[in-house]
Amino acid sequence: MSLRALKESLRPCSTLKPSSSSSITQTQPYSILRESDSLFPIHRKPPKSSLSHQLRRLDDSLTQTHSKTLQQQQQQQEEKEEEPEIKITKFASPKLPQFQFDHTGPFEPLLLSSHGEFPPVQVPASINCRLLEHQREGVRFLYGLYKNNHGGILGDDMGLGKTIQAIAFLAAVFAKEGHSTLNENHVEKRDPALIICPTSVIHNWESEFSKWSNFSVSIYHGANRNLIYDKLEANEVEILITSFDTYRIHGSSLLDINWNIVIIDEAHRLKNEKSKLYKACLEIKTLRRYGLTGTAMQNKIMELFNLFDWVAPGSLGTREHFREFYDEPLKHGQRSTAPDRFVQIANKRKQHLVAVLHKYLLRRTKEETIGHLMMGKEDNIVFCAMSDVQKRVYRRMLQLPDIQCLINKNLPCSCGSPLTQVECCKRIVPDGAIWPYLHRDNPDGCDSCPFCLVLPCLVKLQQISNHLELIKPNPKDDPDKQNKDAEFAAAVFGPDIDLVGGNTQNESFMGLSDVTHCGKMRALEKLLYSWFSQGDKVLLFSYSVRMLDILEKFLIRKGYCFSRLDGSTPTNLRQSLVDDFNSSPSKQVFLISTRAGGLGLNLVSANRVVIFDPNWNPAQDLQAQDRSFRFGQKRHVVVFRLLAAGSLEELVYSRQVYKQQLSNIAVSGKMEKRYFEGVQDCKEFQGELFGISNLFRDLSDKLFTGEIIELHEEHGHETEQPEEVNPSEEETSSSVLESETRLCNKSVRDATSKPDLVDLGGADIEEEELTDLRSNPLQGEGDDAILPRKGPITRTMSKRLQEDWARAAEEGPRVLMNLRVDF
Structure with missing residues (x-):
């Protein structure tokens, strides 16, 4: 090949111009390449040269590119310095939520x-x-x-x-x-x-x-x-x-x-x-x-x-000194009918104790x-009317020989002796539904008979208040225990045994998830429907694992997405469950056992807390509430405690109030209203709270909490008023038990009209207002009630709560007990 031909072959394709038909034929491949260059560019191989020359040329190109970049950055920096206003919005870090803050301080010891x-x-x-x-x-x-x-x-x-x-x-x-x-x-x-x-x-x-x-x-x-x-x-x-x-x-x-x-x-x-x-x-x-x-x-x-x-x-001195100098005066000074002298002494001892503890x-x-820095918390007590079947089973339970033995223990014995029943013929209950199994190894009874029956009977009453399925035999128990529980269930179900699915555990998914015969689940169904339409997330606590099983089936039937944590959850998996619930928008409910989840959980993604069953110890419920109301919570937290109206649970709640009041007096030195006549560990003043006769009272046709507060109003005792608080403080109250309780209108009515969501007023209510409220109660269908509070003094029902209940009323009939309470 000649030198001229070689130069022509090395000429770029774009410079080739056909001059004749023959040349067109020769250059056609080049035209094809030119057409495809825009899609698939083909880089020509560089001519061969020495390696050092290539490296030098490459280094020069990089140096030139780098110097140009530096010049551009320097020029941009100078332009920024000359500008009077600097706009950095595009480069700023994401804006923090309203109630999240940078809590770092100066880096110094x-x-x-x-x-x-x-x-x-x-x-x-x-x-x-x-x-x-x-x-x-x-x-x-x-x-x-x-x-x-x-x-x-x-x-x-x-x-x-x-x-x-x-x-x-x-x-x-x-x-x-x-x-x-x-x-x-x-x-x-x-x-x-x-x-x-x-x-x-x-x-x-x-x-x-x-x-x-x-x-x-x-x-x-x-x-x-x-x-x-x-x-x-x-x-x-x-x-x-x-x-x-x-x-x-x-x-x-x-x-x-x-x-x-x-x-x-x-x-x-x-x-x-x-x-x-x-x-x-x-x-x-x-x-x-x-x-x-x-x-x-x-x-x-x-x-x-x-x-x-x-x-x-x-x-704090010796035990006896503390009991005489602090314990007894503070307890008796808190009686609703305590003389003024007792109240004054209790006030002085309270101040002295707080000074020592400080x-x-x-x-x-x-x-x-x-x-x-937080949105606040609102506590509500929801009195849920038991279903008709629950009420009948509750009454039959109170008529059992076991409980009658406890109720009549101090009455004269029917045999004619001067001794009481508990000291004579009624110390043991061989025909009872509970006693024989407890004493299967000692038919003559134990040293504490018949008081050994108190705790098992209380447990059964609480189970009836929550769900009838709980008193049926547990398959995890031994066969003898299951047989005895089946006999007990048959005794209290009576003619209703077919209505509740027999005296053995219900295996039907639809039966267990049905809310017809459970007052609390009826109320929960309406609350959940209202909350989920607003995008709320819920923590649902229960003390009973079997109750969690029932609630789980209820949530599955409703199609709600949930997580669950109880004592059987491995420790190493608990935090992952918590993290998944906090991060997943699809998780709506977290089912938690109060015993397993009362400590160490941080569930700030939830803004609704439901405590399905109350505990005798108020701290258990407070710890459960606090799983959501913690630092990092960005929404207003609303707590709902469900109580079976007219059951033992009302007494449990009243004792919670009593205990928390004493705690506020002794630890914090607060002033508390005197609602209760009962004094703990004092047989002379058992009042309405203490003693076996109070534990096993038939409250099914009464509103126990309403009676106590109305009695307080009738006596008109002068009690210490809590200090006024600012609205901001009301929003951040930590416990329903730290506040004053006022209950108006205890009568139970049935109506079909929509509830009249009136202003709930302040803590100081005029007598005319009380009369008006008694004659015009909140109306609804049935006798469930919701008792809202937003702090030590609640002046109005929260707007969000009004919307919740109004929406529930529009969707269908709801149950509202005509109770009106300000906390």
């Missing part, structure tokens, strides 16, 4: 010791910058007790970070700095710290320690206890975490350890001085004992003495600390 003290005791800057102000105050409080070789109680509300405060305090004491030890070679070696907590939160403690600092943490639980003990003796453990049960059983092996600090989480577990756990904890060899609890007192004032006598022995107790509420 929090000094706890006095100035000039060496070495200084301080919370590391890496921890302090992430603490809220109330948490810093809590750390200072704990260190003040530690410095004076005392113990104490951190009694903040649930959800305020007591665990974090304890870890920050330990980090200061153990001289931690970031992820390394401060002056490790010069710091005095500290004795280890012991943490005793519920089994369900052991791993939560371990996780929090790993997040906040670099402690050497070991868990004394399970099969590896001996290995951990060896590490303790070798001084290789700084923090030892164990459970209540483990310490109760194996705590004696840890008595030889010199503990620097002992912290008990959920310290109210030490309320009973006769328990083995309390006695085991008394033997711990350190005075630096600290308790973490949001409910320092749950049932009795004497629980305060037991708790504080452990953390600060002798701080030295060893730091308690803050959500309203005082982060209330302004």
Whole structure:
């Protein structure tokens, strides 16, 4: 090939121009390539050259490109500096929700010791910058007790970070700095710290320690206890975490350890001085004992003495002194008919007790600390009318020989002897439906007969109040127990046995999910329908796993998407269930066992909480509510407690109010209205709350709560009024039991018209208003009621609640008991 031909072949295709038909034929392939270049560009292979030349040329091109980029960036920066206004919206981080905030503080340590003290005791800057102000105050409080070789109680509300405060305090004491030890070679070696907590939160403690600092943490639980003990003796453990049960059983092996600090989480577990756990904890060899609890007192004032006598022995005197000087005056001063002299003495003793407790107790509420950062919580009591079948079964239960023996125990014996029935012929109940099975091994009865029947009978009454299926035999029980439960069910069902599907467990899905014979499920059905139309998410708590099974079938039948957590849920799966519920918009309901889910769960995606069955201990219900009302909640939380009207559950609720009032008086020094005549543990003043005769009263045709409050109104006792609060404080109230209760109009009426959602008025209601309300009750169909509250004083029904009930009324008939309550 000639040189000319070679140059022509190397000429770019675009320069080829056909001059004749022959040339067109020769250049046709090139024209085809030109047409396809736009779709599939073909790069010509570069001519061969030396490798160094190619690299040099490549480097020059990159350098030129980089310099051009730098020039452009510099020019853009100069233009930005010249602009008077800088618009950074496109590059800003996503806007935070309204009630979420950056709680980081200055990156500097929090000094706890006095100035000039060496070495200084301080919370590391890496921890302090992430603490809220109330948490810093809590750390200072704990260190003040530690410095004076005392113990104490951190009694903040649930959800305020007591665990974090304890870890920050330990980090200061153990001289931690970031992820390394401060002056490790010069710091005095500290004795280890012991943490005793519920089994369900052991791993939560371990996780929090790993997040906040670099402690050497070991868990004394399970099969590896001996290995951990060896590490303790070798001084290789700084923090030892164990459970209540483990310490109760194996705590004696840890008595030889010199503990620097002992912290008990959920310290109210030490309320009973006769328990083995309390006695085991008394033997711990350190005075630096600290308790973490949001409910320092749950049932009795004497629980305060037991708790504080452990953390600060002798701080409240002797047990008898505390009982006579504080317990009795406070209880009798709270009687609705207490003389003025009793009330004045109780007020003085209350102030004295609060002043003493203040030295060893730091308690803050959500309203005082982060209330302004949350949307608030509203508590409601829903009195659900039992179905007709439930009422008949409830009455038959009260007529059983077992309960009649308890009710008539103090009546003269029918045999003519001067002794009472319980002392003579009616001590045992061989013809009863419950007693024979309890005493199958001792036909002559036990030492506590017939009072051994009280608890089993109460359980049965509560089961009837919730769902009739609960009193039927449980397939998981032994055959003898199932046979006896079947006999009991047949006795109380009577002629209605076919209506409820027999005396054995119903296997029908449609039967179990039917709401016809359960008053609470009827009310729940209407509430859920209203909430889900608004996109709400619901936490549904029940104390009974069998009740959860029934509710689960009900949700499946309705087509609702739900999650479930109970005692059978593996510990390692619980957090994933929580995370899935919080993140998944499709999950509408979370079924939770009150026992398994009362602690350690953070379910802030839910804004509706339903407590299906109340607990005798008010703290159990409050802890359940708090799973949703925590820091991070972005919506207004509404709580609904379902009570079977006219049943034992009304008495349970009244006792909750009584206990919470005493707690507010003894711990917080609040002023509480005097509604109840009964005095706990006092036979002379059993009133309407205490004693067997009150427990087994037939309330099916009455509204027990209404009677108590109306009696209070009739007597017109002068009672202490709670302090006025701002509307913002009303929105952030933490408990329905912390407020005053007023009930108007107890009569039960049936109507078919839509409910008249009137303004519920304030706490101070004129007599004319009361008369008008009694003559014009809220109308509805049936006798269920919803009792709203929004704080210590509720002035109006919330707009959202009005919309809920109005929508439910439009969708179909609903049940509304004509009760009117302001909390």
